[in-house]
Each structure stands twice: as C-alpha cells, then as structure tokens.
Amino acid sequence: MSLLSKLQTKNDHKHPQVSDQEGNHEQTNQDNIQTVIPELKKVETPKKKSIRKQLDQKHKDLKDLLHKQILQEMKDKDVESIVLKIDEMAIQIIEENESFRGNIDRKAVVEELINDLTGFGPINPLLLDEEISEVMVNGPNQVYCERNGKLILTDIVFRDNEHVLNVIEKIVAPIGRRIDESSPMVDARLPDGSRVNAIIPPLALNGPTVTIRKFSKDPFGIEDLVNFGTLTAEMATFLDSCVKARLNIFVSGGTGSGKTTTLNVLSNFIPDDERIVTIEDAAEIQLGQDHVVSLESRPPNIEGNGAITIRDLVRNSLRMRPDRIVIGEVRGAEALDMLQAMNTGHDGSLATGHSNSPRDMIARLETMVLLAGVELPVKAIREQISGAIDVIIQQSRLKDGSRKIVKITEVQGMEGDIIVLQDIFTYEQMGLDENRKVSGKLVPTGVRPKFYERLEASGITIPTSVFIREEEWSK
Known part of the structure; x- marks a missing residue:
C-alpha cells in the first residue's frame, strides 16, 4: 500500500463520523464535484470558463494556506508527523472559511501537498505507476508518459516554471549535481536507479524539461525477456554461454530500445566469484553479484574544473584488477581505451552504444576512436575493433512499441580492409496482426x-x- 493510501485509510478511520453540518459540507462537495466538473468538460462557454477559473483559484488558495501552515509546523516537527496531519489541517481550514465549502476537492489538494513533501511533486503518481516506463515533462503545462511503448498526454500540470525547477533540484541535490543558468543541463538518477535528464531555460524554450527513464523495482531477468518476446529461449541459452565463455559483447540500438535492460540481464550471467567494475554517466546498472564496484563520471564544478570523464574511469578501472568491465554507454573517446582493454586480457567485457545496425555500430566505433585525438590509420582502428569485439547484439523498438533483439551478429575478423560480420540470429518481420501488433519471429x-x-x-x-x-531441421 502506498504512503498516500495509508494516510487516506488512517484519516477515514480517524474521522468515521462527522457532525451533520460537516457531513453536509462533505456531501455537498462531492455532489457538486460530480455535477459541475462533467459539465465543464463539455464545450467551454465564457460562463463555464469563469466557473473553472474560480475553482482553480480556490484550489490554489487552499493549497497556499495549507502550505503556509505546514511551513510553520515544520519548525518543530519532522516531515512524517506533519504529513499525517495535513488532512486534518485542510478540514480545519475549510470549516473556518466558508469560501472553501463549495467545489474544492480536498483530497486532491492534500495529495498534491503530500507529493510535494515526500515525493517529486505532480509527477509522483506517474513514478509510482509500474506500468509507466518513461515520464516526460515539457514545461509546466505539458506532461507525457510512455505506457506499453506508446506516448500518452496526461492531465498533470505544474504551477509554473519555478515548481518544475523545485522538483529538479530535489532530484539532483542528493547526488551532488547542480543545475542553473551557468550549467543548464544535468544527468542524474532517482533513488531507485531511474535515469533523469533535465534541461532548463534559456536552452529549453518551453520551460524546464525533464525526461525520466524508469526502471523496474525488481530488475528483469532473462525469463522476463523471453516472456516479453524480446528473444527466444535458444537465443537466451546462446547469450548465457557467450558471457560465461568471456566473449566481449556490445549491445547496440536506438534510444529507448532496451539496451540497458539487456545489458543488465547479460551482466547477471557473470559468475559470482568474479570482480566486476561498472562505469556509467549516471549509475543505472543493477547487478545481483556481491563483488561489484560502481563508478560514475562527474561533471565540472561551477568554475569549470574537476570533471571526471568516462574515459578517465575506464583508464582507472584497469588498475583495479577487474575480471569484467561493464560500460553503461560508449559515446566518445573512451572507445579507444575500451578496445585496448578488450585486446589486452580483459575478456568478457560488456558495453552499449547507439546505432541502427551492427555495421553502423562498427562505423561509429571507428569515429569515436578518432575522437581520442590519436592519429591512427583506419585499418589499424578496424583491426583493434575486430580483435576486441566478438558479438554485437542489435536491439530495436518496433512500431507497436515492443522491443526486440533483431540481430545477434558475430565479428569474424578482417578480410583485406573490411571487418567481416556474420548474423547468427535474426528477426524476421511478417507484418501486422489483427491488433496492429508487429508479427514476426x-x-x-x-x-x-x-x-x-x-x-x-x-x-x-x-x-x-x-x-x-x-524447416532445415525437419528436412
């Protein structure tokens, strides 16, 4: 049961009976809400707009009064004890002020305040909903979420830009990150490991923009991916064997294709008696082994100094006696250090990167190695890549929102100046079924x-x- 549900249950038990006058007010509130709100959802006339505006103002006024009272109470008491009293405070304010006895939804006001105090404001219900995989705040008046692979516009709004900024500050402050006009972009994470990206004005023209990639409380296992149709049981057996045989594996795919989830699952195939070092921009890899060292990059401070990059961490990890190196995402010059590590005895390493196909991933790695500033001939770079990487797993998000491993490709070596790739498993799409879901195998x-x-x-x-x-087996 969520905190809010517990609180509502507590208050229902605490106030099982109310006076006739109070009961009438409560019933009047509910009756008015049931009759007035549906009407307002129809075509808006000037009169209805005026009524809606008055309701919104009363809602805001009640919330402001409650907020002031909470601030006074917080001087002497902790947050948990105050949260338990918020509903009582609201009832008292409504009893003392007749203007709030109309169409105010008291429970909605209390819920908003509890979310502000104990969670992340208006988006807190979305973060608690396990069916939602992503939350996107496009300024104070537009919040989208992803449910079952599809984007949905919610009815959630913030008060103003300042309200969104307060939520961002609440996310980034505990992990030592900052966001302001001098540093208007930040990557962070929630306590449960969910990944957060925020960008604010003047760069974000629509207001503070937040993108939250949620992760399951219980990390997915290989059985879950098989049940989702992401891969088959045969492919799962094959990948399990590849990890245990210490092959170097690269997971590639587009944004939101499920690369990190697949990397998590692959990482859990690593035996418990090995030392694992994970390297990420914002820590999101969830491993179940005991011997795991997690490293996280650091942005520059307010003077522009002190940045620690992924490349710095990859170099440092080589001195930490790792059995396995797991890199959350390769996107720059660290590609050279990763390839050198894979070629110098650190077998069994895992990493992810953005690309549309295994061949594109090879080309991107060549470009990223060049970003290291080392003048190497292209053939030498390709030899490094072909010698380092054994398997490329290509993952895609299909049109119906489902995520599939569409190719498992072996890097076979060099023929002349070309890296030879060979598909071991592939996804054959057959079209759409009657439910408009992608059909294939x-x-x-x-x-x-x-x-x-x-x-x-x-x-x-x-x-x-x-x-x-x-069909070949049957022959």
Whole structure:
C-alpha cells in the first residue's frame, strides 16, 4: 500500500463520523464535484470558463494556506508527523472559511501537498505507476508518459516554471549535481536507479524539461525477456554461454530500445566469484553479484574544473584488477581505451552504444576512436575493433512499441580492409496482426559461429540444433 493510501485509510478511520453540518459540507462537495466538473468538460462557454477559473483559484488558495501552515509546523516537527496531519489541517481550514465549502476537492489538494513533501511533486503518481516506463515533462503545462511503448498526454500540470525547477533540484541535490543558468543541463538518477535528464531555460524554450527513464523495482531477468518476446529461449541459452565463455559483447540500438535492460540481464550471467567494475554517466546498472564496484563520471564544478570523464574511469578501472568491465554507454573517446582493454586480457567485457545496425555500430566505433585525438590509420582502428569485439547484439523498438533483439551478429575478423560480420540470429518481420501488433519471429540463420570452439574450450556445450532453422531441421 502506498504512503498516500495509508494516510487516506488512517484519516477515514480517524474521522468515521462527522457532525451533520460537516457531513453536509462533505456531501455537498462531492455532489457538486460530480455535477459541475462533467459539465465543464463539455464545450467551454465564457460562463463555464469563469466557473473553472474560480475553482482553480480556490484550489490554489487552499493549497497556499495549507502550505503556509505546514511551513510553520515544520519548525518543530519532522516531515512524517506533519504529513499525517495535513488532512486534518485542510478540514480545519475549510470549516473556518466558508469560501472553501463549495467545489474544492480536498483530497486532491492534500495529495498534491503530500507529493510535494515526500515525493517529486505532480509527477509522483506517474513514478509510482509500474506500468509507466518513461515520464516526460515539457514545461509546466505539458506532461507525457510512455505506457506499453506508446506516448500518452496526461492531465498533470505544474504551477509554473519555478515548481518544475523545485522538483529538479530535489532530484539532483542528493547526488551532488547542480543545475542553473551557468550549467543548464544535468544527468542524474532517482533513488531507485531511474535515469533523469533535465534541461532548463534559456536552452529549453518551453520551460524546464525533464525526461525520466524508469526502471523496474525488481530488475528483469532473462525469463522476463523471453516472456516479453524480446528473444527466444535458444537465443537466451546462446547469450548465457557467450558471457560465461568471456566473449566481449556490445549491445547496440536506438534510444529507448532496451539496451540497458539487456545489458543488465547479460551482466547477471557473470559468475559470482568474479570482480566486476561498472562505469556509467549516471549509475543505472543493477547487478545481483556481491563483488561489484560502481563508478560514475562527474561533471565540472561551477568554475569549470574537476570533471571526471568516462574515459578517465575506464583508464582507472584497469588498475583495479577487474575480471569484467561493464560500460553503461560508449559515446566518445573512451572507445579507444575500451578496445585496448578488450585486446589486452580483459575478456568478457560488456558495453552499449547507439546505432541502427551492427555495421553502423562498427562505423561509429571507428569515429569515436578518432575522437581520442590519436592519429591512427583506419585499418589499424578496424583491426583493434575486430580483435576486441566478438558479438554485437542489435536491439530495436518496433512500431507497436515492443522491443526486440533483431540481430545477434558475430565479428569474424578482417578480410583485406573490411571487418567481416556474420548474423547468427535474426528477426524476421511478417507484418501486422489483427491488433496492429508487429508479427514476426526470431530465428537462427543456420550458421554456427567461428567462436564455437572457444565455447567448447570453456567447457560449455551448446547443441548444434540451436543454430539450425526449424524447416532445415525437419528436412
């Protein structure tokens, strides 16, 4: 039961009976809300606009009075004890002021204040809803959420820009980040690990903009991804073997395609007796092993000094005796250090990056290595890539919002100046079903990977039937 539900239950038990006068006011409130609000949802006339404006002003006035009283109470008491008394305060104010006995929704006012005090303001209900995977605040008057892969406009609004800024400050302050006009962008995380990006005016023209990528309270396992249709049981068996055989794996895909979720699942295949070092911009990898060291980059301070980049952390991690290095996202010069680590004995490393296909990921890695400022010929860079990375997992978010692993590709080596890639599994899309959902299946290509001998040398045996298509097997 949520905190708000507990509080409402507590108050219902605490005030099971009210006086006739108070009961009449409560019933009048509810009756008026039921009759007036639906009417206002119809075509707005000047008179209805005026009524709505008056209701909104009364709602704001009651909230302001409650807020002032809360500030006075907070001088002597802690937040939890005050939260338990907010509903009583609201009832008392309504009894003392006849102007609030009309169409004020007291419970809505109390809920908003509780969310401001104990959560993250108006968006707190969205963050508590497990069906919502992303929350997007586009200024104070527009809040979207993603539910089942689809974007939905909510009816949630903030008071003004200052209200949104207060919520952003509440998110970034506990982890030592800051946001202001001199530093108007920030990456942060919520206590549950959810990723937050915020950007404010003058860069954001519509007002403070917040994007929150939520994570499940209980991290997804490989069984969940199989049940979601992200991959098949055969692919899961294959990836489990690849991680345990210490192959270097790169997860690529577009924004919101589920790369981090897949990286989390792959990371959980790592044996418990290995030392894992994770490196991220904002910590979001959730591992279940005991021996995990989490590193997080640091932005520059207000003077522009003191920044610690992902590249700095990758270099430092090599001195920390890691068995595995897991990089949340490779997006710059750290690609060179990552490839060198993979080529110098740090097998079994995992990383993610943005791309539309495995071939595009190879091209992006070449570009990122060049960002390191080291003048290397393209062939030397490609040899580094082909020698370092064994498997590329391509993930996509399809038109119906579902997330699929669409390719598992082996990096086979160099032929001349070209890196040779070979698909091991691929997704064959067949169209849309009657519910407008993408119809397709994940199938093996019939090719056994070249590193199959490495799997066997590690004591891992995968049935050859995993790599054979059903129709070929039936023949």
